[in-house]
Amino acid sequence: MLAILKRELKAYFYSPMAYILIGVFILLASASFRFVIYTGIVDFSSFFLNLRVALFVILPILTMRILAEDRKTGTEKLLLTSPVSLTGLILGKYLAAFFVYLIMVVTTFVYQVIVVAYSGHVSAQTVGAYVGLILFGASVIAIGVLASSLTESQVIAGVVSFVSVMLMWAIGSAGTYVGGIAGKALKWISIIARFDNFTRGIFDVSTVVYYLSFIFIMLFITVRVYERRRWTKG
Amino acid sequence: MIEIQNLTKKFGQITAVDNLNFTVEKGEILGFLGPNGAGKTTTMNIITGYLSSTEGTVKVCGHDIVEEPLEAKRHLGYLPEHPPLYTDMTVREFLYFVSELKKVNRRQARGQIRDIMELVGITHVSNRLVNNLSKGYKQRVGLAQALIGSPDVLILDEPTVGLDPIQIIEIRKLIKALGGEHTIILSTHILPEVSFICKRVVIINKGRIAAIDTPENLSQNLRNFTKFTIKIEGPDSEVAKLLKSVDGVQYVELAGYQDNVGSYVIESSKDVDVRRPVFHQLSKHSYPILELRSYDMSLEDIFLQITTEEKEVV
Ligand SMILES: Nc1ncnc2c1ncn2[C@@H]1O[C@H](COP(=O)(O)OP(=O)(O)OP(=O)(O)O)[C@@H](O)[C@H]1O
Ligand SMILES: [Mg+2]
Numbered sequence: 001m002l003a004i005l006k007r008e009l010k011a012y013f014y015s016p017m018a019y020i021l022i023g024v025f026i027l028l029a030s031a032s033f034r035f036v037i038y039t040g041i042v043d044f045s046s047f048f049l050n051l052r053v054a055l056f057v058i059l060p061i062l063t064m065r066i067l068a069e070d071r072k073t074g075t076e077k078l079l080l081t082s083p084v085s086l087t088g089l090i091l092g093k094y095l096a097a098f099f100v101y102l103i104m105v106v107t108t109f110v111y112q113v114i115v116v117a118y119s120g121h122v123s124a125q126t127v128g129a130y131v132g133l134i135l136f137g138a139s140v141i142a143i144g145v146l147a148s149s150l151t152e153s154q155v156i157a158g159v160v161s162f163v164s165v166m167l168m169w170a171i172g173s174a175g176t177y178v179g180g181i182a183g184k185a186l187k188w189i190s191i192i193a194r195f196d197n198f199t200r201g202i203f204d205v206s207t208v209v210y211y212l213s214f215i216f217i218m219l220f221i222t223v224r225v226y227e228r229r230r231w232t233k234g
Numbered sequence: 235m236i237e238i239q240n241l242t243k244k245f246g247q248i249t250a251v252d253n254l255n256f257t258v259e260k261g262e263i264l265g266f267l268g269p270n271g272a273g274k275t276t277t278m279n280i281i282t283g284y285l286s287s288t289e290g291t292v293k294v295c296g297h298d299i300v301e302e303p304l305e306a307k308r309h310l311g312y313l314p315e316h317p318p319l320y321t322d323m324t325v326r327e328f329l330y331f332v333s334e335l336k337k338v339n340r341r342q343a344r345g346q347i348r349d350i351m352e353l354v355g356i357t358h359v360s361n362r363l364v365n366n367l368s369k370g371y372k373q374r375v376g377l378a379q380a381l382i383g384s385p386d387v388l389i390l391d392e393p394t395v396g397l398d399p400i401q402i403i404e405i406r407k408l409i410k411a412l413g414g415e416h417t418i419i420l421s422t423h424i425l426p427e428v429s430f431i432c433k434r435v436v437i438i439n440k441g442r443i444a445a446i447d448t449p450e451n452l453s454q455n456l457r458n459f460t461k462f463t464i465k466i467e468g469p470d471s472e473v474a475k476l477l478k479s480v481d482g483v484q485y486v487e488l489a490g491y492q493d494n495v496g497s498y499v500i501e502s503s504k505d506v507d508v509r510r511p512v513f514h515q516l517s518k519h520s521y522p523i524l525e526l527r528s529y530d531m532s533l534e535d536i537f538l539q540i541t542t543e544e545k546e547v548v
Binding site: 002003004006007010011014015073074075076077078079080081082083084085230231232 | 284305332
């Protein structure tokens with residue numbers, strides 16, 4: 001697993017991919033931060049909500065190659081005939097994308113330093129929002145890894161994960177409109193609606209568990225996809 | 235070392251591999267010969283655990299590839315049809331990655347990679363990006379990759395494809411030298427390659443074993459007759475009769491006749507050379523021989539024969 005994690009991290013930084021995505025993320029984050037500062041909103045939640053929208057696009061692009069490329073170029077034959085378990089393989093791939101994402105998140109600490117210097121304290125709301133941001137991103141990456149396992153086309157993988165995330169968003173929004181028990185259920189399903197709670201400073205252990213389970217299920221399905229493919233692929 | 239029992243693989247309606255049974259002993263080099271689509275690659279993919287079989291079992295060093303995949307894979311090195319290379323790494327980096335993947339001891343990895351690069355002749359390109367190598371060199375890196383961790387069993391799918399004639403000879407020698415220490419299964423279309431490298435050959439056709447034997451026995455059994463074409467001046471019925479009367483000639487056929495010159499196809503049993511008696515017989519009657527050519531048995535002939543006379547050969 002460690003070998004795969006290392007190799008994937010290198011691969012991200014050998015190609016311009018990681019630099020471009022991190023660059024775009026920083027650009028959007030600073031634009032958002034500027035907006036927050038200018039409007040003088042003390043509530044920081046809109047900053048995180050904007051980041052979230054940026055991630056809708058950035059994370060599917062980050063993850064689309066992760067398994068599809070190996071399938072296309074045939075390197076999966078090396079990986080799948082090596083003494084590495086499927087779980088180790090997929091976890092290694094997943095963690096590589098997750099680390100690149102963590103780098104993105106860490107760059108935004110710069111803004112928090114500015115805020116702390118200004119306000120004099122670290123707000124609990126910010127800490128909560130960061131935990132939420134990381135968990136949310138980790139979940140989107142898990143969706144992306146699953147999507148990438150389904151096809152040898154990176155483009156299709158990217159589109160599938162983008163559409164899936166959009167669908168999650170739609171479900172969450174629908175939940176707000178519908179209201180009542182049905183609305184609650186819809187919001188419960190949506191990984192995106194859950195994130196909103198964090199930005200409002202509601203730190204909820206059950207939500208953390210929810211995200212972790214979601215990631216686990218996505219990766220578990222990915223492993224199953226590979227097990228099943230052993231019967232059909234050429 | 236490798237035990238294959240009742241191995242069958244179906245892709246939907248297509249049966250790519252049909253009830254294969256064979257074993258490979260320690261240190262043996264087994265040739266896997268067959269025409270396109272015979273099921274060689276499919277079989278190798280199953281042996282290495284990349285594909286699952288529909289039926290049957292594969293054991294590598296006593297470990298079932300399905301039940302104990304990690305144990306079995308620890309003993310395997312695989313060079314697939316298209317070498318699986320990460321083109322964004324240098325040769326050296328790639329081989330380091332593979333040795334981590336194969337869980338080679340860190341301290342051993344360095345020396346081992348150096349030796350392997352020397353062995354397959356890629357030391358001078360070790361710092362080049364894999365992407366920028368020629369096809370033949372990529373093939374060599376693929377072979378190097380399979381050798382990492384010095385696995386007991388090597389599965390090589392057409393290892394000399396894409397190499398130039400000199401490299402082909404080198405790589406064949408190399409593979410031959412690897413036998414003994416490693417147990418090797420090697421697939422190919424090329425008959426001389428098999429007879430040079432392998433002690434035993436499995437010929438498969440349409441997913442089934444058509445023959446298992448040593449290369450020598452195979453070509454002897456297969457050539458149970460010799461075939462010539464011969465051009466002779468003289469009346470065809472007369473000449474044909476004379477040819478048939480020669481001892482050892484089993485079959486005569488007139489292939490063409492023009493201006494008193496006939497071309498005939500002659501078959502004789504493989505242990506008799508009929509060329510001299512034919513000459514004497516014809517010269518006695520003053521029918522001049524204008525041309526004599528022997529038919530060499532091509533791989534296609536052998537496949538043809540094996541697939542039509544399966545039972546006889548086995
Ligand atoms: N994924 C797949 N789906 C359907 N059929 C397949 C698949 N993979 C292989 N086949 C079929 O299985 C048969 C055996 O193919 P295989 O690649 O094993 O042949 P081969 O002996 O390696 O041929 P070659 O000499 O051309 O490499 C072929 O008829 C092929 O079309
Ligand atoms: Mg093949």
